[in-house]
Amino acid sequence: MPKVTDTWQWQLSGSLNTSIDAKVYDIDLFDAPLTTINALKASGRAVVCYFSAGTSENWRSDFTRFTSQDMGAQNGWPGERWLDTRSANVREIMKSRLDLAASRGCDGVEPDNVDGYSNNPGFPLTSATQIDYNRFLAAEAHKRGLKVALKNTVDLLTQLEPDFDFAVNEQCNEFNECGGYSVFTNKGKPVFNAEYASKWVNDSTARATLCAANRAKNIRTLVLPLNLDGAFRFSCD
Numbered sequence: 498m499p500k501v502t503d504t505w506q507w508q509l510s511g512s513l514n515t516s517i518d519a520k521v522y523d524i525d526l527f528d529a530p531l532t533t534i535n536a537l538k539a540s541g542r543a544v545v546c547y548f549s550a551g552t553s554e555n556w557r558s559d560f561t562r563f564t565s566q567d568m569g570a571q572n573g574w575p576g577e578r579w580l581d582t583r584s585a586n587v588r589e590i591m592k593s594r595l596d597l598a599a600s601r602g603c604d605g606v607e608p609d610n611v612d613g614y615s616n617n618p619g620f621p622l623t624s625a626t627q628i629d630y631n632r633f634l635a636a637e638a639h640k641r642g643l644k645v646a647l648k649n650t651v652d653l654l655t656q657l658e659p660d661f662d663f664a665v666n667e668q669c670n671e672f673n674e675c676g677g678y679s680v681f682t683n684k685g686k687p688v689f690n691a692e693y694a695s696k697w698v699n700d701s702t703a704r705a706t707l708c709a710a711n712r713a714k715n716i717r718t719l720v721l722p723l724n725l726d727g728a729f730r731f732s733c734d
Contacts, residue, residue, distance in 0.1 A: 504520050506522050510528075517730065519542070523547055526546035526603065534603070543604045545605040545646065552577040552578060552579055552613075555577075567581050568580060580618075588633060599643060611630070612653075628657065647665070661681075664688045666688060690716050690717065697731070698731070712734075
């Protein structure tokens with residue numbers, strides 16, 4: 498788990514729809530009911546558990562473990578701030594989250610917001626500090642028997658591919674960044690892609706063109722709502 502040909506479903510909010518015919522389900526680490534995780538696994542699905550590794554989210558149960566020094570600038574989503582990923586405390590919190598993923602029976606994890614260095618996080622993060630942090634996450638996940646996804650971080654794909662088992666990407670088609678993912682697919686590692694642009698939601702001809710291009714690249718593409726609430730789903734597979 499997973500294979501380059503595996504289909505996927507990604508839903509992080511709303512009532513989880515477990516009836517989708519997909520091999521890999523990517524769901525929220527904290528919010529997904531344990532009964533749902535168990536049912537998905539019993540039906541032969543692989544479960545990937547999402548958490549933010551690069552931002553604090555003020556509604557999470559472990560939010561109070563972050564210190565004021567750990568948290569920097571707002572990242573554009575309500576209640577979220579970039580984290581200083583060099584912080585030993587931040588890394589201990591992430592180890593605890595990986596412990597939680599293993600204890601809940603997740604097969605893999607999707608650590609999000611692992612490209613803070615390329616934003617304006619409020620800390621002097623660099624590509625070197627980001628590579629160090631992302632490799633830390635991958636190594637700690639593997640210690641716990643978890644597969645691990647590289648989320649976005651398109652400028653560091655070549656450097657980080659050896660450390661990660663698969664990739665989750667948002668909008669590489671919209672931003673013409675999908676070509677770099679050949680470093681994953683050429684190694685038989687899956688690339689799970691989500692697109693949100695209205696042209697692919699509303700225009701079936703445009704969507705068919707998108708899907709044909711991504712199937713040729715061996716990329717598994719979904720067209721989804723931005724808030725990932727399961728309101729609709731168009732699959733290229």
